[in-house]
Amino acid sequence: MGRYLPISVGMVRRKPGELLPLEYSILDAATSSSRGGDVEFHGFEIARRIRDQEGARRLTAHGTLYKALGRMETAGLLESRWEDPDRASAEGRPRRRLYSVTALGAAAHAHARSGAAEHGEPRWQPGLAT
Amino acid sequence: MPAMARFPQWWTLRYTKGLPDDVRERRLAEIAADVDDQHRWAAASGEAAPDRAVAWRTARGMASDLTWRRQQKAAMRTGDPLSDASAGRRLWAACTQAWFAPMAVLLAVFNVLAAIAVLTEDDGQMPGQVLGPIVMTLLAMSIVAGLLVRRRAAATLAAGATAPGRPRRRGTAFGAVVALLVLLLAFALLVVGVSTGGVPYFFAALVTFGATAAIAGCWMLVRALRSGRVEHRITVAEAMIIVGTLPALGLFWMIVPALLAVAVIAGVVGTGARLRTST
Incomplete structure (x- = not known):
């Protein structure tokens, strides 16, 4: 009967429609950077922004950060693409994966920020992404 | 470096x-x-x-x-459902996936024919002549419904779509306690029937067991169909198919239906739904 065990084993537990703290931090940092004109961001950049915004001593760990980014992309909160390789090679560095906040991600961030969850309402609706 | x-x-x-x-x-x-x-x-x-x-x-x-x-x-x-399977399981899946559904359909037909035979029997006795066909027809329907539910669930799994499950309901534990009490009552009736030799006690125990099983089965089916988890639906569908084969197993002296039942049960238990998405 092992195959019938819940498929969610090992996955992050959360209430339906609720952002995890790191996910909120990522959206918050990404949204604030987009207000400054940078619509896209890469992994290290967002880790640095989170650290600066929250006054943390350390950068978010690699595993924690990229696992969250992947999860958010799957949920439709973010989308990503590879950077133009010519630009990366011109600057003599590896090419980056560039992320941007989707409309659903922006709505989720706005809802979370307004504290709608305190009234028992979902902070975001996953189905809107599909 | x-x-x-x-x-x-x-x-x-x-x-x-x-x-x-x-x-x-x-x-x-x-x-x-x-x-x-x-x-x-x-x-x-x-x-x-x-x-x-x-x-x-x-x-x-x-x-x-x-x-x-x-x-x-x-x-x-x-x-890739077979990515983790051993060579033996792959062979078993290849052998059973093509024949599993037709064999189960044959057993459903066998149940219907048995129901007709009991219903049209000249020297049949009541209430068995009515209850028997009803039970056999329900079991035939159980096989067909199980196959359909299972087929749809397996297709969903093959497509990689798994909907989030609903939270556990509070009534589950209460229902389990009630079912346990009813089964204890049926067992007590059975004990009284054995010790006194009273046929009504046997009959009451049989009806209680049957009613409890039917209610529990219907509840499980409804719960599984309403559940977002594909695995739950597959579990109930497989249970429905296995229950539907029990009459053929009981009539073991007829050999062929019993062999078909064994093959269907072995196919259900031996491989797993993810290995038989074609059914």
Whole structure:
């Protein structure tokens, strides 16, 4: 009967429609950077922004950060693409994966920020992404 | 290059080993770019010991890396049902998947024919002549419904779509307690029937057992069909199919239906729904 065990084993537990703290931090940092004109961001950049915004001593760990980014992309909160390789090679560095906040991600961030969850309402609706 | 500087790449190569090429290459490239960005930023901002900071950042995320790997492996299993199966299970799946559904349909037809035979029997006795066909027809319907539910659920699994499950309901434990009490009552009736030889007690115990099983079965079916979890629906569907084969097993002296029932049960239990998406 092992195959019938819940498929969610090992996955992050959360209430339906609720952002995890790191996910909120990522959206918050990404949204604030987009207000400054940078619509896209890469992994290290967002880790640095989170650290600066929250006054943390350390950068978010690699595993924690990229696992969250992947999860958010799957949920439709973010989308990503590879950077133009010519630009990366011109600057003599590896090419980056560039992320941007989707409309659903922006709505989720706005809802979370307004504290709608305190009234028992979902902070975001996953189905809107599909 | 010192060992500490090589640690992020070394660790990423380890935990992405065996994952699909595109997943592995993406994670390796992202970590390489991140590490490079952090070194450049450290050089520009005058941060000390960047190698140690990067290695520590990798080390702090190792638990997340491992859970991420486990999720990727689980996704691989969903996409390729036989990826983890041994050669024996692959052979068993190949042998049963083509014949499992037709055999189960044959058993459903057998149940219907048995119901007609009992109903039209000249020297039949009541209430068995009515109850028997009803039970046999319900069991035939159980097989057909189980096959249909299972087919749809398996197709959903093959497509990789798994809807989130609903939270556990509060009434579950209460229902289990009530069912247990009723079964205890039926058992008490059975004991009284054995000790006194009273036929009404036997009959009451039989009806109680049957009614409890029917109510529990219907409840499980409704709950599974309303559940978002495909696995729940498959479990109930397989239980319905197995229950539908029991009359054929009971009539073991007829040999062929009993052999078909054994083959169907072996197919259900022996391989698993994910290995028989074609049914």
